[in-house]
Amino acid sequence: MSTIVHTSAQVVYAACPLCDGAEFVPLGESACRNHPAWSAELPDKLRWQGCRACGHVFTESHWSDSALAAILAVQHAHQTPGTDVEPARRASARLVERLSTLRASFQGRWLDVGCGDGSLVTTAAEFGYDTVGIDVREESVKRLVEFGYAATKSSLEDFRDVRGFDVISLCDVLEHVPQPKRALARVQQLLAPHGLVLISCPNMDSFAWKWLDSRGQNPYWSELEHHHNFGRERLHALLAESGFEPCHFAVSERYRACMEIVARRR
Ligand SMILES: [Zn+2]
Numbered sequence: 001m002s003t004i005v006h007t008s009a010q011v012v013y014a015a016c017p018l019c020d021g022a023e024f025v026p027l028g029e030s031a032c033r034n035h036p037a038w039s040a041e042l043p044d045k046l047r048w049q050g051c052r053a054c055g056h057v058f059t060e061s062h063w064s065d066s067a068l069a070a071i072l073a074v075q076h077a078h079q080t081p082g083t084d085v086e087p088a089r090r091a092s093a094r095l096v097e098r099l100s101t102l103r104a105s106f107q108g109r110w111l112d113v114g115c116g117d118g119s120l121v122t123t124a125a126e127f128g129y130d131t132v133g134i135d136v137r138e139e140s141v142k143r144l145v146e147f148g149y150a151a152t153k154s155s156l157e158d159f160r161d162v163r164g165f166d167v168i169s170l171c172d173v174l175e176h177v178p179q180p181k182r183a184l185a186r187v188q189q190l191l192a193p194h195g196l197v198l199i200s201c202p203n204m205d206s207f208a209w210k211w212l213d214s215r216g217q218n219p220y221w222s223e224l225e226h227h228h229n230f231g232r233e234r235l236h237a238l239l240a241e242s243g244f245e246p247c248h249f250a251v252s253e254r255y256r257a258c259m260e261i262v263a264r265r266r
Pocket residue numbers: 016017018019020021051052053054055056
């Protein structure tokens with residue numbers, strides 16, 4: 001039997017972050033050394049596991065504060081404002097239109113969590129929304145502010161607002177945070193009573209995902225900034241457990257094998 005050695009960069013999950021179950025099924029490991037944010041402080045491989053009680057798939061550990069700070073200091077081009085502006089604007093416009101149709105309004109307050117390349121938050125502003133973007137990466141926020149947009153360097157947990165948002169978008173966010181349930185509890189606090197939350201993330205239940213797996217080409221098992229892999233069913237259940245009712249499903253145009261789920265407060 002081999003001994004598993006953890007580095008000081010890792011905080012091992014003692015329990016499933018979704019259901020507190022303590023029995024895990026090992027799901028294998030993937031090399032992450034080639035990731036642009038990898039450094040010698042981090043392990044060579046990501047080890048994945050499934051919760052025996054609820055089926056959630058997650059990494060055996062998340063990063064310590066210092067390891068995370070080092071990872072976030074690496075800025076990725078595709079998450080920086082100014083990259084592929086026109087195609088990103090068109091895809092974001094379709095998303096804003098869809099949300100607005102579901103709300104029967106093209107106005108209101110919109111919080112974009114993890115605003116990254118800024119395409120969603122700037123397009124929502126273009127449609128007439130009163131927008132705020134937050135991101136944990138300094139450069140994304142700095143560039144948006146330079147162009148006159150409201151943006152703040154903050155995590156969802158630390159962000160403060162008392163007025164309530166009509167739309168809160170988490171595009172490629174929930175799979176990154178160590179505790180997705182806590183993130184959704186925070187969304188509940190920030191969302192207006194009639195508000196909608198949009199969640200975009202890879203979908204393990206999709207054929208696209210299974211096809212990538214079958215070819216050994218699924219990039220998400222080596223993505224060291226991800227701690228969770230959701231399928232539609234588990235994410236729907238998590239939303240229900242967190243006081244939301246999913247009301248729309250779509251395939252994302254943003255990244256490979258991704259889904260977009262819209263939910264309202266129950
Ligand atoms: Zn679980």
